[in-house]
Amino acid sequence: xxxxxxxxxxxxxxxxxxxxxxxxxxxxxxxxxxxxxxxxxxxxxxxxxxxxxxxxxxxxxxxxxxxxxxxxxxxxxxxxxxxxxxxxxxxxxxxxxxxxxxxxxxxxxxxxxxxxxxxxxxxxxxxxxxxxxxxxxxxxxxxxxxxxxxxxxxxxxxxxxxxxxxxxxxxxxxxxxxxxxxxx
Numbered sequence: 001x002x003x004x005x006x007x008x009x010x011x012x013x014x015x016x017x018x019x020x021x022x023x024x025x026x027x028x029x030x031x032x033x034x035x036x037x038x039x040x041x042x043x044x045x046x047x048x049x050x051x052x053x054x055x056x057x058x059x060x061x062x063x064x065x066x067x068x069x070x071x072x073x074x075x076x077x078x079x080x081x082x083x084x085x086x087x088x089x090x091x092x093x094x095x096x097x098x099x100x101x102x103x104x105x106x107x108x109x110x111x112x113x114x115x116x117x118x119x120x121x122x123x124x125x126x127x128x129x130x131x132x133x134x135x136x137x138x139x140x141x142x143x144x145x146x147x148x149x150x151x152x153x154x155x156x157x158x159x160x161x162x163x164x165x166x167x168x169x170x171x172x173x174x175x176x177x178x179x180x181x182x183x184x
Contacts, residue, residue, distance in 0.1 A: 010074055011037070014115050014161070017078035018105060024182045025106040033164065036061070036114025040160040047160065048118035051152045062104045062166035066159055067152040070119065077159050081105050085182075093175035100168055107167025108178040116160045120152045 011032060019029040043056050043065075053065050064081050084102035104110070152158065167178060 013074035027108040030113045033112035036162040040114045040162040041116030044116035044118040044160040062163035064161045067156045104167040
């Protein structure tokens with residue numbers, strides 16, 4: 001299997017895992033978006049280089065960003081974000097601590113997703129290496145230059161998912177309309 005075939009397989013699996021969980025909440029399936037994937041890859045590259053999470057704050061784009069062990073698979077990535085559903089209180093819809101990954105995954109009005117990933121490397125290794133992720137996607141391996149104490153471990157993989165339109169909109173009624181109780 002070539003790198004691009006492996007990358008497509010990983011992206012397809014991320015989509016399947018998102019859509020399986022979205023169906024539980026009567027949310028329509030997401031569609032893969034190339035532009036969002038390119039943006040997510042650029043952000044993943046930056047985060048791997050700095051070796052700590054920061055949010056992009058792109059206008060109109062939602063995001064789930066996490067550093068994982070290098071051997072993580074697509075199902076485990078999405079399940080990690082989705083597991084926050086156990087904390088979400090549907091009776092009081094709105095912004096709730098520790099549930100933002102979950103609510104973005106199932107946000108009904110979100111239509112598109114793009115995914116990027118990159119590995120954190122030791123500072124003496126080259127910034128130019130391309131490495132195949134253990135889950136099959138092609139990821140850029142970049143040097144960790146961060147020294148602020150919020151470092152990812154060497155070899156960790158950052159996964160960035162960008163969504164459009166963005167979820168987690170706290171305007172009146174938005175959580176009630178977009179984060180529904182599971183139906184199955």
